[in-house]
Amino acid sequence: MTPDQVSGFFSAGEAFVEGTIGAALVVLWLLVLALHLGRPYMAATTSKFTLRLGADLWWIIYVAIRDIFTVQVFLGSFIFFYPDVVKAQTLPVTGGIAAVCAFAVLLIKLMTKGDGDRRGYQWQIGLLAVGATLYIAPYLIGVQGTQLTGAHLPGIVKALVSSSNPDLALPLCYLSAALVGILGIVAAVYNLRQTNVRKPAAAAVPESTR
């Protein structure tokens, strides 16, 4: 083994990790979309419980899993904000914009009444559908289609993969980072203005939450 080969070995490790995150995000996007679309089923099941404890736990677990996976989708998509990674790895060209959609969903959850707000929920579903499409379509047709041949297919595949279309991928990388930054500022300002919102009064809240 030569020093260059050792260096190449660790570069391959990095590429493997990033490629695996890219593949796992397909599953995570589908899961998040399915969990959000499954809300009527979850609500219907909740009403069937004969014990309030069971219903509360069912709903808490559903909301916690649904929202934590939404956060995971955004966190996994963080690699789309790294210019070197976007340029070097075969990733979906619109992955960064999909990450913005996931972050916007989180912002809607924060700033609306959440599950009680029908309009907010519709926006969440819409953004998740757009995000999932922007991620999954270029991943399946682009990243997973680089070895396909045909008259027009190679051109389409090339356009959908970040490493073979850096002229689009890099501006989208910077744009999506800027958009997430702006949304993050909105979330922070909203929070700081909400600092007068305290936890519920002692009578309504368990001892340990005070």
Added chain:
Amino acid sequence: MNAPLNADQLATTLTSGGAGWMVLSVAAVLPILWSFTLILHFARPYIIRFLRRLTLRFGGDVWWLSYVLFRDGLLVVTLGLSMIFLMPNLYLTGQGLPITAPLAVVVLFWTLAVKLLRDADDDPGAFRLESILLIIASILYIVPQVYGMEAQDQANLGNLPSLLVSTSNLAVARPLFWVSIGLFSLTGVGIFIWYIGKAMRAAAVSDGAETS
């Protein structure tokens, strides 16, 4: 020098290469942890809104305690992993690290100090202070990591990436590093003195109660 390595050289190269890979992986993962920390911290209104909907105290307990556990645990994990930025060999030599990372560690430590000294969940002023410190610390880490460490091949960013990486801007990195070490130590000593003072006051009060 690209000649085949003997067994000792290969072992040394693999070990140092593995260590470098590990450090850079931690540095690359930390923006994700920082984002997760910020998301959980700023999710507080959403968590409280949901808490108010729960019909049982048990559900409220589980929900709120899980939230606090994850939020604060993640903060401590982020600080723990960030300690690599206070190691001179890693920060000032090798492939470099985000230039303001040691300062981010100090500000994160201050955030935890605020959490320790005041009750940010019941004191709006403390929550505001904690939020501002978290925002400053995350910017100090994420910006040089993304536009320095992860953008070194981007010619369109000009000189910016090299300015944001510690080893390529040692004139700024060195003083920043030693100032951060000093501030970190002072904060640690301050917390220790506060804790000893509090313990002594508590002992005095309990002694007074016993004598009366």
